[in-house]
Amino acid sequence: MIIAARKLTKYFEIKGVKNAFIRAVDDVDIEIKEGEIVGLVGESGSGKSTLGRLLIRLIDPTSGEILYNIPDDELEEYDIALENNDEKAAKKIADKYSITRLKGEDLRRFRRNVGIVFQDPYSSLDPRWKIEDIIAEPIIETKAMKPEEAKKRVEELLDEVELPREFKNRFPHELSGGQRQRVALARGIATFPKLVILDEPTSALDVSVQAEILELLRSLRKKYNMAMLFITHNISVVSYMSDRIFVMYAGKIMEKGYKNDVIKDPQHPYTIALISAVPQIKRTMQRIILKGDPPNLLNLPKGCRFHPRCPVALPVCGWTANELKPTLEFLIETKYFTEFPNVSIEIKGERELIVNNADPEKLRQVVNAEKENARVLLSIKEIASNGNSSIIRLHEYKTPKLYKLSNSREVYCLLFDPTIKERFKQP
Amino acid sequence: MMENRKHDSSPIVKIENLHLHYYTRRGIYKALNGVNLEIRRGEVLGVAGESGCGKSTLGRAIMGIIPRNAAIVEGKILVDGVDYLKPLREYFKKAKKFKPTKNQDLLKKVNEEMSKIRGQKISMVFQEPMTTLNPLLTVGYQISEVLFYHNPGLLASRRLARARATKEDTKNIVKILKEEGEGERLRQYLKNRNIMGLEDQIISIWRRKELHDLKKEQMILELCCEPISSMARGYLEQIEKTNSLPKFSKLPIVGRIVKRELLKEAFKKSAEFLGLLGIPDPDKVVYMYPHELSGGQRQRIVITTAMINNPNLVILDEPTSALDVTIQAQILELVKELKEKINSTYMFISHDLSVLSEVSDRIAIMYAGQVVEVGPKSAIFNSPKHPYTQMLMEAIPTIEAHELKGIKGEVPDMRNPPKGCMFYPRCPYAMPICKEKRPPLFKVGEDHYVACYLYGGEKK
CATH class of the missing domain: 3.40.50.300 (P-loop containing nucleotide triphosphate hydrolases)
Known part of the structure; x- marks a missing residue:
């Protein structure tokens, strides 16, 4: 593996507020092989850019380990050590390959081996620098070559990205968007990164320009056998470019696998909806419209982060009393107000609600009738009577993990948990 | 039309x-x-x-x-x-x-x-939902503005209809709705009673799916007997007829009362329309500011402002x-x-x-x-x-x-x-x-x- 991350986490603090964190990347495992293009797909705010920057230490992780150039067998050993909570063995391997604690000259040496190309070619190039200086900067900064050699390398690079050599004396504003992105690309690969x-x-x-850049990226990969992490929100581009795909949602990897498996046969409900939402000229898939918006990273849903929008959410996917209350209130106020006069709902805990002045039998009927329309009602475990009111208790939720479907395929969804599958068999 | x-x-x-x-x-x-x-x-x-x-x-x-x-x-x-x-x-x-x-x-x-003709016959939705809405105004006001300036007649007739309608009327309307739905007979009845302004209010309630029929009936029955101050009434009738705002430069206080009456009505209509677009809780959303809404919601609001006058x-x-x-x-x-x-x-x-x-x-x-x-x-x-x-x-x-x-x-x-x-x-x-x-x-x-x-x- 050229790079592997384990339990990688990045919380951004909010200044001035205590104990409030934006959980941009939360406990993520990712690995990239030598010479492989890995696609990282997700909506805006899913933490995909943060993950990319963490991997090359542009920002420091809150916790977790990033292992660079680790042989496969040692990574396996490391995984086993983590599973068995064998800190000593894990530390031994981590010390050898970890880049999270690199400093000074070591960090600089590591940076020679990685490159990055940013999104917006209009703001990622310094308008006061010549193209030559822009491209040579990483070479000189990481001391990969001497300044004189760097100049020669710039010319080579310009050829490589199919720009005329005389561009080296120009400034970014003289170039079109596509040309600028080629310059950014030349800068990204300047130090022969892996x-x-x-x-x-x-x-x-x-x-029309995008197609050319993608073509160029492919040919560069072929020539230098670089590994690439392709971060994008555009699934069509990923399906064209990458060998493997990671799907991210609200700071978590939802599904990973080989491109064809994920695109042709998505397993996670989110991936299914995401792929079906892509506009297609010749539609082949039934479109699934997700309700609502991605969650706020400050205040994430419990259990699986996707459950409030999930069309097939199970009773144990993470529903809490806070989510149930508004639904019940809404139903009682609008549809069943004749049967429940003077009802009030109190939250008694994460998994307990008290409905005052309501008959449990009637409540049960309502829940049964509305189950199809509001999946949150599925989470009700029992409705007990307590004098004049009813007590609603919810199922205990379970947080999913990545379940292995096959050697290369992992899905973060309780539907693939064998014990859960047994409990909630769907007809 | x-x-x-x-x-x-x-x-x-x-x-x-x-x-x-x-x-x-x-x-x-x-x-x-x-x-x-x-x-x-x-x-x-x-x-x-x-x-x-x-x-x-x-x-x-x-x-x-x-x-x-x-x-x-x-x-x-x-x-x-x-x-x-x-x-x-x-x-x-x-x-x-x-x-x-x-x-x-x-x-x-x-x-x-x-x-x-802008906002009435032709209207436009712009690219950036983040920048097309004014961050200082509630989204309801921004939708209402379009109605207020381009279609005050509709607002006045809606408001007047609620004042003119009697309890008897709403009972009859519910009866017609139950028997035939929102058809020609309903329209005829409203026309005869001179309360055409009720039509879209009734229909928008009647079409809501999440409500129980009884609740809908109750809501329709409430669409009556809402008194208007006598000062504003004459002006509202004038606005209903001409579909344009008269100049209130000599009567600032009356102007303010009429304007408030119309804007209130516009908020109601906005909430109805947002409900039609599938925004949950439209009655609350109209009082929110753009920053409280997500990108998709904002774009819905922008589409609403463009569509509300049936351009x-x-x-x-x-x-x-x-x-x-x-x-x-x-x-x-x-x-x-x-x-x-x-x-x-x-x-x-x-x-x-x-x-x-x-x-x-x-x-x-x-x-x-x-x-x-x-x-x-x-x-x-x-x-x-x-x-x-x-x-x-x-x-x-x-x-x-x-x-x-x-x-x-x-x-x-x-x-x-x-x-x-x-x-x-x-x-x-x-x-x-x-x-x-x-x-x-x-x-x-x-x-x-x-x-x-x-x-x-x-x-x-």
């Missing part, structure tokens, strides 16, 4:  | 040989170079093209919202047969040297004329480009739904052909300020004729991965465009004539036109 992070490299470009 | 729209077969907008140039310090930027296009009643026209091809300029020119340095060099835009930009064109013909200040004076006049034509300028795919899917579904519910005409501008393929009936492909191909959706996608369209299709990545081919070269410099065909420098099939003359639109199929000499003209 891993390049491409952070939405084509989303600011027109389709 | 609805019936009129259906039977009238003349196009709602007709653009004839439109040339629009921007006069900038660094030369004349030729944004539109002879656009010929018509938008037919009841259709969804998709306009596609890369950035800088003039698709947004075209949309804005139809609305008449162009900057002062934009010169109408030639050609016209007929909106329902009226040429609003005529003074600008005549000025350009007469003037020896184009002066933006002079143009601005004329633009003011054009604006005055056009504000009568004949809605121009949607990249309404989904700033949104995520799952939210984009929601908005596209909404547009399709609105197309069914409200019988309007839509012009959908987008750089993404696959988005257009989901919503449009006809598609126009633009390149460098010209329409190079226009035709029914199926013809454009199944047998694209113009080399540019063909190459564009090959450049779009799809889920089913296929080989991508970029288009070599750059979009021409619009300050100094080529003399002949705009696509000539990048075209693999270029012929000598392409360099000399700009191709007109040739007919290549049923309702399918292409601006390319490969399909007609003097071939060499």
Whole structure:
């Protein structure tokens, strides 16, 4: 593996507020092989850019380990050590390959081996620098070559990205968007990196230019056998470019696997909806419209982060009393107000609600009738009577993990948990 | 009005040989170079093209919202047969040297004329939902403004109807609804009792799915006997008749009362309409500020402001480009739904052909300020004729991965465009004539036109 991350986490603090964190990346495992293009797909705010930057230490992780250039067998050993909570063995391997504690000259040496291309070619190039200086900067900064050699390398690089050599004396404003992105690309690969992070490299470009840049990226990969992490929100581009795909949602990896498996046969409900939502000229898939918006990273839903929008959510996917209350209130106020006069609902805990002045039998009927329309009602475990009121208790939720479907395929969804599957068999 | 729209077969907008140039310090930027296009009643026209091809300029020119340095060099835009930009064109013909200040004076006049139809007959949805809403005003107020200034008659009649209706009336209405639903008999009854303003209120309640029938009945029964202050009543009746706001300069207090009454009503109507668009809790949402809403919600609000007066034509300028795919899917579904519910005409501008393929009936492909191909959706996608369209299709990545081919070269410099065909420098099939003359639109199929000499003209 050229790079592997384990339990990688990044919380951004909110200044001035105590104990409030934006959980941009939360306990993520990712690995990239040598010479492989890995696609990282997700909506805006899902933490995909943060993950990309963490991997090359542009920002420091809150916790977790990033292992660079680790042989496969040692990574396996490390995984086993983590599973068995064998800190000593884990630390021994981590010390050898980890980049999270690199400093000074070591960090600089590591940075020679990685490159990054940013999204917007209009703001990622310094307008006061010549193209030559822009491209040579990483070479000189990481001391990969001497300044004189760097100049020669710039010319080579310009050839490589199919720009005329005389561009080296120009300034970014003289170039078009596509040309600028080529310059950014040349800068990204200037030090012969083994891993390049491409952070939405084509989303600011027109389709006709995008196609050319993608073609160029492919040919560069072939020539230098670089590994690439292709971060994008555009699934069609990923399906064209990558070998493997990671799907991210609200800071978590939802599904990973080989491109064809994920695109042709998505398993996670989110991936299914995401792929079906892509506009297609010749539609082949039934479109699934997700309700609502992605969650706020400050205040994430419990259990699985996707459950409030999930069309097939189970009773144990993470529903809490806070989510049930508004639904019940709404139903009682609008549809069943004749049967429940003077009802009030109190939250008694994460999994307990008290409905005052309501008959449990009637409540049960309502829940049964409305189950199909509001999945949150599924989470009701029992409705007990307590004098004049009813007590509603919810199922205990379970947080999913990545379940292995096959050697290369993992899905973060309780539907694939064998014990859960047994409990909630769906007809 | 609805019936009129259906039977009238003349196009709602007709653009004839439109040339629009921007006069900038660094030369004349030729944004539109002879656009010929018509938008037919009841259709969804998709306009596609890369950035800088003039698709947004075209949309804005139809609305008449162009900057002062934009010169109408030639050609016209007929909106329902009226040429609003005529003074600008005549000025350009007469003037020896184009002066933006002079143009601005004329633009003011054009604006005055056009504000009568903007928001009422034609309206526009802009690209960035984050910037089109005013952060200092509640979203309800921003929707209400459109109603208040363009359709005060509707608001007044809604309010008056609630004052005029008696308990007896609402009981009868519920009875009719139960027996026959929202049909002709309901309308007749409302007409006889002079409470037509109730119609949309009743229907919007009756169509809500999440409510129990009893609750709906209760809500309809409450639509009566709401007293109005005697001071405002006369004015409201006047507004209902004329559908325009009288001047209250001599009676500021009465003016304020009337205005408040109308705005309150507009908030109600806004909430009803938001409910129709599937926004949960519309009664609360109208009192929220834009920052409290997510991108998708905001775009819904913007679409609401454009649609609330049932305009004949809605121009949607990249309404989904700033949104995520799952939210984009929601908005596209909404547009399709609105197309069914409200019988309007839509012009959908987008750089993404696959988005257009989901919503449009006809598609126009633009390149460098010209329409190079226009035709029914199926013809454009199944047998694209113009080399540019063909190459564009090959450049779009799809889920089913296929080989991508970029288009070599750059979009021409619009300050100094080529003399002949705009696509000539990048075209693999270029012929000598392409360099000399700009191709007109040739007919290549049923309702399918292409601006390319490969399909007609003097071939060499």
